[in-house]
Amino acid sequence: MLVKDFNLKYTLECGQFFRYKKLDNHYYVQTKNKVIKIQQNDNQLISNESNEFLTEFFNLNQNYNNIIKTLIKHKDLVQPVNQFYGLRIINQDPWECMISYISSSARSIPLIKQSIELMSQNFGEKIIFDNKTFYTFPKLGSLNNLELLKQCKLGFRADYIYKVNSLVTEEFLNNLKELSYKEAKAELMKLPGIGPKVADCICLFSLKKFEAFPIDTWINKYLKQTNLDYQQFHPYQGYAQEFIYYAQISADKTL
């Protein structure tokens, strides 16, 4: 399908999403029971998935120009936006997003990916796609074995996940989408292992609450240095965060 204002690499690799692998010249992206094989050549998106699904998953129906216009009103955002133009926020499954970000606390991205992969192997279903083996993300309610969770190298986060798995229902997750950003965040923070930062990630990456602005150690450092008032990017604070965050970790890697 033809796309504009979209960059697959930036979107997948900016740190918002964990379930993808790059093999040969394309990405294998996993969500729910799907394996999506996908690559981008200029404005062409080539994939085994339907256009409808990709449009929803990558939020391609969002007016990108409006977002960018809002961000570059502040000069600090001009460079990051130019560097990573085409980055979109992925519309993740709320359950997968929740468990992923509970397991993310105080850890680096490779370790987060490893734990998610181990949980999928231990609690998910095996599927063969393209002659390769994949495991689906554990379904809501299935993460009910604490001993097995502890084997997923989650550390103290295993207890949080075990509890959240028994507390959360489909109705709870569906209801979050109906709530305002503030209400949804407050509901999420009632759950063990979910504080302000993780709640914001779930709001932004799976509930389309684009006002959410997750503040981790990187962003916190940046805010202190620049005195940036991120509320000026309303209602796209979340996009501002992603551009700043990606620019920060990229700059760090090149040092």
Next chain:
DNA sequence: ATCCAGGAATTTT
């Protein structure tokens, strides 16, 4: 060996 990593919960000032 020592420290800390995209935090949160608990305890202590």
Next chain:
DNA sequence: AAAATTCATGGA
């Protein structure tokens, strides 16, 4: 209300 401590584990 803010600041320090603890929580497992892997990696630098």
